[in-house]
Amino acid sequence: MNKKLILLISMLFMLVNLASAGDNNKTISIHGDHIIIDIHARFFKPGELIIFEISPFKENKIETVSGMFLDTEMEFYPEGEKWFALFGIPTKLEPGLYPITISAVNNIGDKEQLKQNLRIDEREFSISELNVDPYYLKYTEEKLKRIRKEAAILMALWKKKTPDKYWNGSFIKPVDDLFTQEFAVKRVFNGEYRSFHSGSDLKASIGTPVAAVNRGKVVMCDDFYFSGKFIVIDHGRRVYSFYAHLSEFKVKEGDFVNKGDIIALSGDTGRITGPHLHWTMKINSVNVDPEALLELGLY
Template sequence: MRFVSFFLFFATALFALNIEIADSNVTNGRTALLEFKKEKNIEYRSVLFDDKSYKIFKNPLDDERFYVLLPISYYEKPSDKKVEIFYVEDDKERSKSLFFRVESADYEKETLSVDSSKVTLSKEDQKRASKEYAEAMALYKTTTKQSYISSEFIVPMDSKITSEFGKARVYNGSLKSYHGGTDFRANDGTPLIACNNGKVVLAKDRFYSGGSVVIDHGHGIYSCYFHMSKLDVKEGSMVKKGETIGLSGSTGRVTGPHLHFGIRVAAQQVDPLQFVELINKNLLKGTK
């Protein structure tokens, strides 16, 4: 995997803003983090990135700091990206711009053999899959103003990774998608735990992902747990970090039992392990 460091070009002086950019590795499918220190007479508003507005939030554990997460699309080509920061200073609306470069992660391909009914869909299955996709995207596009996070993220199980994020997936000889999460080896019935505090917003069986749980952590951050054989939580329930949410399985479109673990930021699929490392190392550092 190939990375490149951020380079910054300030369109105008940023001395009024104290900005830190975390993680020098920016590639497609990863998350960038901008942090702002509290400054007198400055109110942070939002960031415009790729024609999309992202709200600047207060750090859930530090009232003196603010942050914004910028998910880089998997389909992003190598390019120089502009970030425009909007804020109010002494009751006047202002903006500043900076640039950084996104490079290609050069994801590999993997070939999988699955039941043909999961690749070439009947009209009924296609209708079901489309409905479930729309339902999930409506959730991911919802940004909860409150953050439920009170400490570092953890991974949902301790096991060997069998498939990393971003691999282009060839199902039964046909390129269909890319891998939007990280797969962990897990025999049927292995307990799975929540990666952080949050609210369960989806808990049901779905066509592609089988037994599925999605947790809202607030501020547009969602964690996803797919192919489960048993769900121990219900939609609307609150969960704590480390709490068992169900058991692993082989439901949905799979080649065998495992856990698919994913993270969504502002509705965008991102590398979940890079996200966890980025957030823990910077935003939530020192909070076990």
């Protein structure tokens, strides 16, 4: 290895043994010779958001940062002197120790690679059991075709990357009311597991104004089988918010909206048992608990 080109400063192997849940918003710090890594989360559990914050330890400037976690390349972006990456922990991840590797190069060519095992704790999922007429659980070929096509459209959308950061600081609730069904509830119909709840439901009678949870660009206003009338806002860097079962749109595709702007009226469209607002947050194609976005301070 050419030492003039690359100087491997240090490599740390550390184990973290996080205490079980209790106080909200945890930070793990790893100190290297050139960088400090702060790993923030509400909890280190499936469905939670992790914020990786990389700061220069000395006066040198960080030129590039890359990292791997859960076999996924992390996407780091500079913000002032620091670099950040957001990461959603998949809901189906088994508890255990998972390695994180973060590499950084500074402006004088020093390279540093830090490794750490992160412990992911178990998340207890609430179960919502429903008994319905089996007729409603059977889909015709035609309906299935529509459901699959709509799922594919959304999957492709979550993969689209806008490098700009449109969001500005912390996120807000789209309606000022109570959560009626939390994120990642396991839905069991007639004794058979069907799906995880992809977002959170908020109490909202028909016609309640729905606000943009942060600044962003409206990239989809459409009407799908499950969600009914919905809106997707691109907040940049693969952070999307999704609002479903709406009755009326107040914006159109291509519009830029600020945090708190009214984008729609809530309703009861789509496959639904009663009026409410369904709110999903997608980060790098992963469903993240919207309440994590409300509680974690975002840069």
